[in-house]
Amino acid sequence: MKTTRRNFIKISGAALGTATLAGATFDWVSGSALNKVSPSALQAIRTPTYCEVCFWKCAGWVTKNDDGDIWKVEGHNDDPHCNGRLCPRGTGGVGMYYDKDRLKHPLIRVEENGKQIFRKATWPEAFRVIGDKMRTIAEKHGPECVALFTHGSGGKFLGHLLKAYGSPHITAPSFAQCRGPREVAFYATYGEGVLSPERTDIRDTKCLVLIGSHLGENMHNGQVQEMSQAIDKGATIITVDPRFSTAASKSKHWLPIKPATDMALLLAWMNVLISEGWYDKEYVEKNTYGFDQLKAHVQPFTPEWAYGITTIEPKAIRDTAREMANASPAVIVHPGRHVTWYGDDTQRLRAVAILNALLGSWGRRGGFYNPERISIPDFPHPPYPKSKKSYLDALDGKYSLATEVISNGICEMTTPSPERDCNIKGWIVNGTNLIHTLPDQEATLKAIEALEMLVVIDTMPMEITGYADVVLPECTYLERYDAIRNSPHREPVLSLRMPAVKPKYNSKPGWWIAKQLGTEMGLEKYFPYKNIEEVLDWQLKQVGSSLEEMKKTGVKKFKREYDDLYFADSQEYEFNTNTGKIELYSTEMAAAGFDPLPQYTEHEQPPAGFYRLNYGRSPVHTFSRTANNPNLTDIMPENDLWVNPRVAKQWELKNGQYVWLKNQDGIVSDFSIKVRFTERIRWDSVYMVHGFGHGAKKLTRAFGKGASDTQMISNVKVDPVMGGTGMRSNFVTILLEKPNEKEVTS
Amino acid sequence: MRYAMAIDTKKCVGCSDCVIACQLENNVPVGYCREWVVESTNGTYPNLEMEFRSERCHHCANPPCVRCCPTGASHIEEGGVVLVTHEQCIGCGACIASCPYDARYPHPEGYVDKCTFCIHKVRKGEQPACVSVCPTQCLYFGDLDDPNSEVSKKIAIRKYKRLKTEAGTDPQLYFLI
Numbered sequence: 013m014k015t016t017r018r019n020f021i022k023i024s025g026a027a028l029g030t031a032t033l034a035g036a037t038f039d040w041v042s043g044s045a046l047n048k049v050s051p052s053a054l055q056a057i058r059t060p061t062y063c064e065v066c067f068w069k070c071a072g073w074v075t076k077n078d079d080g081d082i083w084k085v086e087g088h089n090d091d092p093h094c095n096g097r098l099c100p101r102g103t104g105g106v107g108m109y110y111d112k113d114r115l116k117h118p119l120i121r122v123e124e125n126g127k128q129i130f131r132k133a134t135w136p137e138a139f140r141v142i143g144d145k146m147r148t149i150a151e152k153h154g155p156e157c158v159a160l161f162t163h164g165s166g167g168k169f170l171g172h173l174l175k176a177y178g179s180p181h182i183t184a185p186s187f188a189q190c191r192g193p194r195e196v197a198f199y200a201t202y203g204e205g206v207l208s209p210e211r212t213d214i215r216d217t218k219c220l221v222l223i224g225s226h227l228g229e230n231m232h233n234g235q236v237q238e239m240s241q242a243i244d245k246g247a248t249i250i251t252v253d254p255r256f257s258t259a260a261s262k263s264k265h266w267l268p269i270k271p272a273t274d275m276a277l278l279l280a281w282m283n284v285l286i287s288e289g290w291y292d293k294e295y296v297e298k299n300t301y302g303f304d305q306l307k308a309h310v311q312p313f314t315p316e317w318a319y320g321i322t323t324i325e326p327k328a329i330r331d332t333a334r335e336m337a338n339a340s341p342a343v344i345v346h347p348g349r350h351v352t353w354y355g356d357d358t359q360r361l362r363a364v365a366i367l368n369a370l371l372g373s374w375g376r377r378g379g380f381y382n383p384e385r386i387s388i389p390d391f392p393h394p395p396y397p398k399s400k401k402s403y404l405d406a407l408d409g410k411y412s413l414a415t416e417v418i419s420n421g422i423c424e425m426t427t428p429s430p431e432r433d434c435n436i437k438g439w440i441v442n443g444t445n446l447i448h449t450l451p452d453q454e455a456t457l458k459a460i461e462a463l464e465m466l467v468v469i470d471t472m473p474m475e476i477t478g479y480a481d482v483v484l485p486e487c488t489y490l491e492r493y494d495a496i497r498n499s500p501h502r503e504p505v506l507s508l509r510m511p512a513v514k515p516k517y518n519s520k521p522g523w524w525i526a527k528q529l530g531t532e533m534g535l536e537k538y539f540p541y542k543n544i545e546e547v548l549d550w551q552l553k554q555v556g557s558s559l560e561e562m563k564k565t566g567v568k569k570f571k572r573e574y575d576d577l578y579f580a581d582s583q584e585y586e587f588n589t590n591t592g593k594i595e596l597y598s599t600e601m602a603a604a605g606f607d608p609l610p611q612y613t614e615h616e617q618p619p620a621g622f623y624r625l626n627y628g629r630s631p632v633h634t635f636s637r638t639a640n641n642p643n644l645t646d647i648m649p650e651n652d653l654w655v656n657p658r659v660a661k662q663w664e665l666k667n668g669q670y671v672w673l674k675n676q677d678g679i680v681s682d683f684s685i686k687v688r689f690t691e692r693i694r695w696d697s698v699y700m701v702h703g704f705g706h707g708a709k710k711l712t713r714a715f716g717k718g719a720s721d722t723q724m725i726s727n728v729k730v731d732p733v734m735g736g737t738g739m740r741s742n743f744v745t746i747l748l749e750k751p752n753e754k755e756v757t758s
Numbered sequence: 759m760r761y762a763m764a765i766d767t768k769k770c771v772g773c774s775d776c777v778i779a780c781q782l783e784n785n786v787p788v789g790y791c792r793e794w795v796v797e798s799t800n801g802t803y804p805n806l807e808m809e810f811r812s813e814r815c816h817h818c819a820n821p822p823c824v825r826c827c828p829t830g831a832s833h834i835e836e837g838g839v840v841l842v843t844h845e846q847c848i849g850c851g852a853c854i855a856s857c858p859y860d861a862r863y864p865h866p867e868g869y870v871d872k873c874t875f876c877i878h879k880v881r882k883g884e885q886p887a888c889v890s891v892c893p894t895q896c897l898y899f900g901d902l903d904d905p906n907s908e909v910s911k912k913i914a915i916r917k918y919k920r921l922k923t924e925a926g927t928d929p930q931l932y933f934l935i
């Protein structure tokens with residue numbers, strides 16, 4: 013059999029290596045595969061859901077098989093997040109439900125014969141333990157000393173519980189480890205964020221500029237679909253990336269920039285647009301504040317200046333600026349999503365925001381549209397108690413422009429310090445594996461060490477569960493109701509998630525966990541309903557729908573009420589900034605003591621023998637969340653280390669060989685990673701997909717597969733503006749042998 | 759009627775959604791696949807080009823697998839779709855060896871399995887699972903004898919290539935380039 017070719021070139025499709033035809037028993041099968049998929053009564057019943065494999069939350073339908081169990085999930089045709097087509101992770105989302113490694117029962121940490129173990133517990137027992145601990149913390153330190161980390165739909169209900177309990181400390185790593193700098197920069201410039209799903213009008217753009225944003229590898233579904241539509245319509249794509257990404261391969265212009273120098277390119281582009289007079293003069297005049305200051309500021313940043321920094325030739329900088337100007341205003345300089353890179357990220361995203369303003373793309377067709385959503389009232393509940401302390405008090409005015417709670421700030425405030433009177437004492441962690449999410453694992457573990465209570469609510473036995481006092485098994489999205497998905501889009505749109513099947517094992521939905529825990533803690537007046545159906549039906553009725561209707565339709569669209577999708581030329585607009593204008597010169601940044609116009613800062617480059625660690629996404633995985641999903645690991649079971657063949661030669665590597673990594677701080681990877689020779693990467697960097705190298709043995713498919721980028725990220729560049737954790741200033745070298753066990757930091 | 763598929767390599771991002779949708783739709787066991795994605799890169803940094811191809815059985819008009827099947831399990835159905843009748847298949851593997859595209863696999867239950875163009879869906883007027891799931895809409899399926907089918911229209915206006923035509927198989931996957 014020709015298995016070698018498949019193993020070598022296929023990036024997907026399971027290897028056939030172990031299947032031997034000769035050894036197969038020739039069982040006669042009754043009914044062919046064709047017959048098996050014939051329609052039946054069960055298959056005709058579809059239940060609506062929205063996907064939880066990533067934050068895009070595509071609406072879909074669940075169909076069952078002849079056994080009455082889940083067969084497949086398909087996209088909802090009327091949903092603008094997915095247009096009837098889920099991404100590979102959403103299609104493989106069924107694997108989350110069928111995964112045999114799921115958390116099955118509540119667990120409580122106990123000590124037996126001097127050894128700590130998890131004891132299987134009942135739900136009431138688990139709630140009692142948590143309730144006791146939370147009461148103690150509230151009495152001893154104040155309820156503010158419990159924090160919630162969440163990155164899942166269940167977080168809505170747990171957040172409500174926490175507010176009822178009296179803590180404002182609800183945080184998601186999606187801010188400070190991901191899109192935070194972007195939101196802060198766009199608020200500073202336009203008085204509005206980019207939001208999620210992003211308001212990029214890609215389907216109608218004439219020119220899409222991607223800066224380190226690898227659409228197509230990150231399957232932000234609607235955007236990938238629209239990028240494809242734009243390709244169909246002949247749009248120009250410009251990709252700035254040191255790696256030849258999938259998007260780069262679809263681009264008319266690929267600018268293979270030297271890593272960590274993007275700011276220089278952005279400044280040079282502004283310089284060209286202004287000095288050549290290619291910017292949208294009318295738009296800038298009418299809508300912006302601070303053009304003269306900007307003009308003077310960027311005057312020295314010529315393409316020739318940028319060439320020495322970025323290695324991008326001046327002609328290429330001018331040509332691409334021309335392309336953008338020609339397409340203006342139907343041009344998008346894409347703000348990206350995971351943008352916590354070098355610690356000056358808010359400033360870099362400010363440069364992106366300014367560039368878009370110069371091109372007149374904000375609020376214009378083919379640029380950025382004005383999204384709209386409807387407002388759904390909360391189910392009535394008594395007012396939340398006022399919290400007396402905030403973690404910000406302990407931060408001395410640092411990160412003053414953060415618009416959400418900073419996860420690493422909470423972590424910092426959990427670690428004991430003589431200077432602070434209040435420390436966080438308890439964490440509730442829902443749907444986010446902090447060990448693989450927060451950089452600087454040592455700091456995370458130190459914080460965890462200091463906790464009086466750690467409760468983890470998850471579907472899978474992720475690393476973080478190993479540190480918990482109590483583990484609560486949440487059921488998967490396919491087995492539960494959740495809050496209505498109410499997303500800002502071209503038209504307001506709602507989507508319903510309802511259970512397709514009963515929860516497997518002894519797992520429970522987040523809403524139920526929050527309500528029971530609330531009752532245990534004497535907060536039942538905040539949960540004045542029997543079940544979530546009552547809440548959803550009441551909320552839907554406030555906006556002219558009902559649970560019954562949504563169960564049938566899954567998705568409901570509403571008419572826009574506030575403004576138009578795009579700005580009208582004749583209209584005057586007031587922006588939600590200090591000056592009421594789009595602020596090229598940011599008065600808010602100036603007032604907070606930050607550069608009001610973005611400056612170029614030089615970043616570290618790798619020392620000899622080391623390579624910059626770049627990391628990114630695979631289309632079949634979401635963070636570390638999917639690393640054990642049977643359907644998705646079938647396509648991609650481990651990550652590999654991209655190495656330029658020139659580098660490989662120096663190290664005398666073989667393609668496919670396993671190596672270990674050591675970073676600039678001497679941290680050695682727990683697990684080895686397979687080398688992949690590829691011309692798609694520069695010689696000064698290596699690349700791997702994030703989310704692998706799991707050390708939790710209970711994740712039977714993921715354990716020990718590939719290496720963890722997070723483990724190598726110990727040099728964190730914190731953004732002074734909003735506390736984001738810049739993660740791309742880490743350098744690794746290659747170890748050919750399994751290092752001495754003692755050297756391995758765990 | 760002549761069913762065929764066109765694959766727009768300019769739009770495909772190699773995400774493998776087609777592979778997973780196919781596995782679930784057709785109950786392909788984990789560890790096996792009826793289709794797969796090939797990434798092929800040419801050049802040296804930074805002068806590079808790259809192509810993604812979603813590949814499966816080519817439903818050849820002149821299929822060697824059908825010719826060499828001793829039991830007649832491998833056969834051609836309406837629209838030129840090449841199928842295996844699982845009950846008739848003895849799992850000898852002759853067809854696997856004869857396929858120049860490596861498109862067939864031995865099912866653990868003892869028969870040979872491969873892409874069916876989701877004929878069970880097509881008969882109901884639906885699209886194959888890979889076509890209807892593909893987020894970039896880069897797959898086009900239809901009847902080449904109908905000039906108005908999506909696939910005929912694409913082939914009429916776009917440059918395309920077919921794979922290993924020298925094998926004389928007359929393959930029916932058209933890769934738009």
Ligand code: SF4
Pocket residue numbers: 063064065066067068069070094097098099100101102103231232233234634
């Ligand atoms: S983009 Fe993919 S994983 Fe994310 S919600 Fe949509 S289908 Fe699910």
Ligand code: SF4
Pocket residue numbers: 769770771772773774775776777795810812891892893894895896897
């Ligand atoms: S689903 Fe579409 S874009 Fe993804 S690999 Fe398959 S053909 Fe390509």
